[in-house]
Amino acid sequence: MRYLPKSPSEREAMLAAIGVKSADELFAAVPAEYRLQRPLNLPGPLSEAEIIAWFRARAAENSSGYTSFLGAGIYNHLRSVVTDTILQRGEFLTSYTPYQAEISQGTLQAIFEFQTLICELTGQEVANASMWDGSTATTEAVLMAERLTRRHRVVVARSLHPEYRQVLATYARNLGLAIEEVGYTESGQLDAKALAAAVNDETAAVVVQSPNFFGVIERVPAVAEIAHARQSLLIVAVTEAVSLGAVRPPAEADIVAMETQSFGMAPSYGGPYAGVIATREQFVRQMPGRLAGQTTDAQGRRGFVLTLATREQHIRREKATSNICTNQALCALAATVHLCLLGKQGLRELAAQNLSKARFAAAELARVPGVRIPFSAPYFNEFVIELPRSVRIVNDALLREKIIGPLPIGPWYPELTKRGLVCVTETTPRVEIERLAAALGRALALPI
Amino acid sequence: MYPTNYRYTKDHEWVDAASGSATIGITNYAQSELGDVVFVELPKVGARVTAGQPLGTVESVKAVSEIFAPVSGEVTEVNPALASAPEKVNEDPHGVAWLIKVKLSNPDELAALLDAAAYEKFVAEAEKGHPA
Numbered sequence: 001m002r003y004l005p006k007s008p009s010e011r012e013a014m015l016a017a018i019g020v021k022s023a024d025e026l027f028a029a030v031p032a033e034y035r036l037q038r039p040l041n042l043p044g045p046l047s048e049a050e051i052i053a054w055f056r057a058r059a060a061e062n063s064s065g066y067t068s069f070l071g072a073g074i075y076n077h078l079r080s081v082v083t084d085t086i087l088q089r090g091e092f093l094t095s096y097t098p099y100q101a102e103i104s105q106g107t108l109q110a111i112f113e114f115q116t117l118i119c120e121l122t123g124q125e126v127a128n129a130s131m132w133d134g135s136t137a138t139t140e141a142v143l144m145a146e147r148l149t150r151r152h153r154v155v156v157a158r159s160l161h162p163e164y165r166q167v168l169a170t171y172a173r174n175l176g177l178a179i180e181e182v183g184y185t186e187s188g189q190l191d192a193k194a195l196a197a198a199v200n201d202e203t204a205a206v207v208v209q210s211p212n213f214f215g216v217i218e219r220v221p222a223v224a225e226i227a228h229a230r231q232s233l234l235i236v237a238v239t240e241a242v243s244l245g246a247v248r249p250p251a252e253a254d255i256v257a258m259e260t261q262s263f264g265m266a267p268s269y270g271g272p273y274a275g276v277i278a279t280r281e282q283f284v285r286q287m288p289g290r291l292a293g294q295t296t297d298a299q300g301r302r303g304f305v306l307t308l309a310t311r312e313q314h315i316r317r318e319k320a321t322s323n324i325c326t327n328q329a330l331c332a333l334a335a336t337v338h339l340c341l342l343g344k345q346g347l348r349e350l351a352a353q354n355l356s357k358a359r360f361a362a363a364e365l366a367r368v369p370g371v372r373i374p375f376s377a378p379y380f381n382e383f384v385i386e387l388p389r390s391v392r393i394v395n396d397a398l399l400r401e402k403i404i405g406p407l408p409i410g411p412w413y414p415e416l417t418k419r420g421l422v423c424v425t426e427t428t429p430r431v432e433i434e435r436l437a438a439a440l441g442r443a444l445a446l447p448i
Numbered sequence: 449m450y451p452t453n454y455r456y457t458k459d460h461e462w463v464d465a466a467s468g469s470a471t472i473g474i475t476n477y478a479q480s481e482l483g484d485v486v487f488v489e490l491p492k493v494g495a496r497v498t499a500g501q502p503l504g505t506v507e508s509v510k511a512v513s514e515i516f517a518p519v520s521g522e523v524t525e526v527n528p529a530l531a532s533a534p535e536k537v538n539e540d541p542h543g544v545a546w547l548i549k550v551k552l553s554n555p556d557e558l559a560a561l562l563d564a565a566a567y568e569k570f571v572a573e574a575e576k577g578h579p580a
Contacts (some may be wrong), residue, residue: 049537150492150495285487285489285507310507310508310509310510310511310512311507311512315512317509317512319512
């Protein structure tokens with residue numbers, strides 16, 4: 001397919017072929033009042049050199065030299081050029097959905113390996129490849145639980161990413177799905193007592209994120225017990241995939257909904273990333289999304305195919321398991337390459353580094369007069385700090401020192417004003433953590 | 449081929465009704481059109497099914513199709529054999545591979561269904577590519 005505009009002579013030939021004189025005549029059926037009577041308000045064409053100059057100028061507008069302590073669902077991690085080199089191979093970059101197994105073995109094998117890696121990381125038996133992102137994966141996991149249990153209530157931890165909860169609420173609004181939220185305790189973990197009270201025989205699923213939005217690691221086995229006592233399913237959302245290198249996999253979960261951005265995808269202003277759902281094999285028919293399977297061909301050779309596709313929308317239209325139209329094969333490939341480069345030991349080391357840097361950062365910040373660490377439970381690579389004044393005001397001061405400070409979480413949690421979420425990864429040098437602590441001290445010493 | 453004591457729908461389900469309860473399955477024509485059945489999804493005991501509405505799905509290697517309830521009622525039994533041996537739907541669709549049993553809520557609905565001769569004629573037309 002060529003993405004080139006038609007030349008005037010091509011247009012004339014096409015119009016002549018269908019027997020109309022002009023494009024206006026072609027659209028005559030559209031009432032005149034709905035037709036644009038002037039050319040589109042677009043700038044004129046640019047030469048190649050002008051376009052390059054234009055983009056260079058835009059790129060120069062980007063800020064640089066800032067150290068960011070933002071996380072909250074999207075994480076700065078090191079990426080290897082090897083990942084991009086493989087992604088940019090034409091066989092992967094330009095391939096379409098591999099419906100035709102006989103010409104798509106490379107793509108299918110990459111998908112199969114992605115699924116295998118996700119299963120190993122999550123302690124689940126089967127994984128799809130893939131979903132739009134972590135938020136839609138979480139929502140689709142809830143819809144899946146609804147189909148499996150034929151129940152229509154879901155209990156969601158308030159410590160689930162607020163934007164994931166928004167996506168879920170958007171889907172639920174017109175589906176007759178009731179959402180109940182359960183709060184957190186002083187540890188920053190899900191309130192188990194409130195959860196036990198909220199879960200009943202109509203609860204399709206309990207949704208908990210670990211590490212949760214506050215960075216705190218949840219007690220997944222205990223939450224699973226509460227959910228399973230009422231035959232509800234447990235959905236565990238994972239926004240920081242690197243945590244799986246250090247934290248026990250959520251094997252007790254019935255469905256794991258994950259964001260894989262941390263595996264080789266740059267933050268890129270919000271996407272594209274790849275979500276993924278992993279689950280138990282017995283639930284596979286209610287799992288949406290693409291699934292590659294391993295098989296043998298007529299001559300007994302190992303091969304790969306898309307499997308269980310009969311439930312998907314290209315075959316079942318409006319009755320499909322889900323109507324996600326886009327999966328993220330290329331992003332899933334990035335995660336696959338990234339994980340293969342890291343290896344098992346590498347991922348462990350990476351996670352350990354995140355963990356110890358975050359602990360160092362928390363200790364440094366806790367020493368700043370007026371700063372508190374409000375939650376007591378273990379955290380992975382981000383944590384909440386409590387300040388004696390507005391996080392936004394403090395951040396303005398930090399910004400002048402080229403530091404992008406903690407994310408204010410008050411807008412999502414009115415009871416948590418003056419709290420900010422600090423994220424530290426392997427990309428944050430020790431000196432920058434020390435610089436944040438010092439700058440925070442100076443900012444808090446300023447007169448209000 | 450089609451038991452004369454059964455009633456049939458144009459969606460290719462059969463129903464074997466007697467004294468207020470009914471056994472429901474899919475027809476031989478349905479299984480032959482579907483090909484190898486790999487999964488059958490059925491309602492739970494206690495669920496209500498409504499005539500003409502989907503009660504579950506049957507999945508073959510090439511398609512997933514809805515199963516429509518021929519009659520309305522409450523599900524009293526679900527064939528336990530099909531979860532692990534869905535291929536029985538291909539082997540014995542009118543017997544061993546019954547799907548569910550229901551307690552009829554409106555036995556009058558049976559009168560609207562086809563008898564074996566009418567269904568056989570309907571299938572013969574369908575096979576010619578000219579559905580009745």
